[in-house]
Amino acid sequence: MTDEYDVIVLGGGPVGENVADRAVQGGLTAVIVESELVGGECSYWACMPSKTLLRSPQALRAARRVGGSAEAVTGRLDVGAVLARRNEFTSHWKDDGQVSWLDSAGIALVRGHGRLSAERQVTVTLAGGGEQILTARHAVAVCTGSDAAVPAIPGLREAAPWTSREATSAQEVPPSLVVIGGGVVAVEMATAFASLGSQVTVLARSGLLSSLESFAAELVADGLRELGVDVRTGVDTLAVVRDDDGVTVRTDGGEVRAAEILVATGRRPRSTDIGLDVVGLKAGAPITTDDTLRVPGMDWLYAVGDVNGRVLLTHQGKYQARAAGDVIAARARGEAADVAAWGRHMATADHAAVPQVVFSEPEVAAVGLTEAAARRTRHRVRAVDVEFSSVAGASLHEDGYRGRARMVVDEDRQVLLGVTLAGPDVAELIHAAAIAVVGQVPLKRLWHAVPSYPTMSEVWLRLLEAYGRDSA
Numbered sequence: 365m366t367d368e369y370d371v372i373v374l375g376g377g378p379v380g381e382n383v384a385d386r387a388v389q390g391g392l393t394a395v396i397v398e399s400e401l402v403g404g405e406c407s408y409w410a411c412m413p414s415k416t417l418l419r420s421p422q423a424l425r426a427a428r429r430v431g432g433s434a435e436a437v438t439g440r441l442d443v444g445a446v447l448a449r450r451n452e453f454t455s456h457w458k459d460d461g462q463v464s465w466l467d468s469a470g471i472a473l474v475r476g477h478g479r480l481s482a483e484r485q486v487t488v489t490l491a492g493g494g495e496q497i498l499t500a501r502h503a504v505a506v507c508t509g510s511d512a513a514v515p516a517i518p519g520l521r522e523a524a525p526w527t528s529r530e531a532t533s534a535q536e537v538p539p540s541l542v543v544i545g546g547g548v549v550a551v552e553m554a555t556a557f558a559s560l561g562s563q564v565t566v567l568a569r570s571g572l573l574s575s576l577e578s579f580a581a582e583l584v585a586d587g588l589r590e591l592g593v594d595v596r597t598g599v600d601t602l603a604v605v606r607d608d609d610g611v612t613v614r615t616d617g618g619e620v621r622a623a624e625i626l627v628a629t630g631r632r633p634r635s636t637d638i639g640l641d642v643v644g645l646k647a648g649a650p651i652t653t654d655d656t657l658r659v660p661g662m663d664w665l666y667a668v669g670d671v672n673g674r675v676l677l678t679h680q681g682k683y684q685a686r687a688a689g690d691v692i693a694a695r696a697r698g699e700a701a702d703v704a705a706w707g708r709h710m711a712t713a714d715h716a717a718v719p720q721v722v723f724s725e726p727e728v729a730a731v732g733l734t735e736a737a738a739r740r741t742r743h744r745v746r747a748v749d750v751e752f753s754s755v756a757g758a759s760l761h762e763d764g765y766r767g768r769a770r771m772v773v774d775e776d777r778q779v780l781l782g783v784t785l786a787g788p789d790v791a792e793l794i795h796a797a798a799i800a801v802v803g804q805v806p807l808k809r810l811w812h813a814v815p816s817y818p819t820m821s822e823v824w825l826r827l828l829e830a831y832g833r834d835s836a
């Protein structure tokens with residue numbers, strides 16, 4: 365059976381869904397090929413389940429940190445209810461709701477494993493058996509995402525470790541958990557499982573959260589230790605052995621025993637078994653694209669989201685998807701693409717304006733460049749820091765609020781290159797910084813963006829004061 369669509373989207377995660385939706389809104393027909401659940405990693409094994417596991421303990425801690433409400437909190441976390449809430453948020457790992465949304469958006473769905481089999485052609489090994497050949501009049505968008513990478517540590521694979529999938533979908537909390545890695549997954553899952561009652565050990569080869577400002581990583585390490593986590597940095601894992609009672613992890617700094625082991629050492633693109641070799645691309649590598657998410661040298665092939673390795677975040681993948689879906693539709697209509705920096709069809713923000721929130725204890729929210737990254741790319745950079753203890757809204761927010769903010773300024777243009785906030789509940793503050801970075805708002809104008817009193821946003825005023833009005 366052969367079917368023809370304007371656009372074939374390989375992979376129905378958050379990114380694939382958005383590429384298809386924008387293409388259909390641009391007047392094209394689109395089909396999504398999905399081998400597991402429509403909604404992808406984010407909905408079932410990543411963002412949503414991890415954030416539900418983190419949210420209930422965070423709410424409880426927040427109540428305990430405010431005089432008056434603290435006295436009212438006399439119970440303990442209901443772990444069963446937390447897991448049940450997580451099960452609701454993942455729709456019990458069923459995708460009926462997302463499939464209905466595809467229907468309502470006019471997007472066709474083929475269930476099975478898709479591979480590029482020729483230019484503009486995808487062959488699907490159907491979930492129900494048999495094959496279906498799909499051809500695209502205009503474009504194929506590869507949105508197959510990423511998998512957990514499991515490093516070649518002796519005994520690790522044989523020990524059948526948890527990856528983020530098993531951690532986020534766990535139906536029981538192990539009494540103890542050892543986590544290999546020091547990135548976002550390691551930190552968030554250590555926070556979640558320690559809060560749910562596990563005795564957690566983190567084995568981080570280098571430091572924690574090494575792509576973020578080091579002051580934020582230090583606050584997070586302190587927070588983990590306060591939750592009872594044994595955080596070991598600069599530790600190399602040498603071997604893993606599983607027995608009937610759990611795992612033994614041998615490191616260059618001694619042994620760790622735990623009931624369960626989680627590997628959180630990064631991701632690899634799902635590009636091994638999707639027919640890339642058929643079109644002359646390297647299997648297993650991230651698929652390189654230009655800023656319109658098109659693969660150089662192929663006017664019909666796009667790669668969007670985790671699989672292109674640009675930024676491994678749902679919101680940034682969806683941003684790419686809006687650009688890609690729109691540019692596919694524009695090119696199909698014979699229109700010129702808007703390819704100036706910050707143009708409609710360009711994922712310009714991927715380069716230096718990516719926002720990210722780490723839902724740790726305390727939270728870290730950042731956008732743009734760290735001070736070190738800015739110094740590597742610019743000549744004249746100045747960073748200023750303020751403690752949240754100088755902000756009345758933070759003291760009101762919780763007793764003894766501890767946190768810090770940093771803004772990184774391009775001294776020549778007097779605009780922000782990056783902002784990092786670390787402290788309880790800073791997540792919702794970062795979008796203001798994203799607007800300032802993307803909008804390249806001059807510092808002297810930012811003085812007129814007055815934060816309300818007494819909110820935590822007054823940290824902006826403190827940052828400007830620390831920088832000095834006469835300097836801007």
Ligand SMILES: Cc1cc2nc3c(=O)[nH]c(=O)nc-3n(C[C@H](O)[C@H](O)[C@H](O)COP(=O)(O)OP(=O)(O)OC[C@H]3O[C@@H](n4cnc5c(N)ncnc54)[C@H](O)[C@@H]3O)c2cc1C
Nearest residue numbers: 375377379399404405410411478508509669670676677678
């Ligand atoms: C534990 C964890 C927590 C995270 N938390 C956050 C967070 O809080 N915020 C955030 O922004 N990001 C978070 N991320 C990152 C986020 O999950 C990814 O960036 C996002 O899922 C990428 O979306 P995607 O559509 O590119 O890929 P995916 O979500 O991986 O979707 C790809 C889809 O393609 C399908 N597929 C693959 N190959 C084929 C094939 N050959 N044929 C058919 N279908 C195929 C897959 O089944 C899947 O459904 C987290 C990641 C992890 C691991």
Ligand SMILES: NC(=O)c1ccc[n+]([C@@H]2O[C@H](COP(=O)([O-])OP(=O)(O)OC[C@H]3O[C@@H](n4cnc5c(N)ncnc54)[C@H](O)[C@@H]3O)[C@@H](O)[C@H]2O)c1
Nearest residue numbers: 515545546547548549550569570628629630676721722723
């Ligand atoms: N809140 C969020 O936005 C969120 C949450 C989770 C994940 N994510 C995204 O998912 C992606 C994957 O996260 P991640 O934490 O798996 O990857 P990561 O790249 O953030 O961190 C990987 C960690 O593993 C360590 N590591 C790598 N190889 C190792 C080895 N052989 N032995 C020991 N340690 C090793 C690294 O030093 C690093 O600390 C990230 O890009 C992240 O942005 C985002």
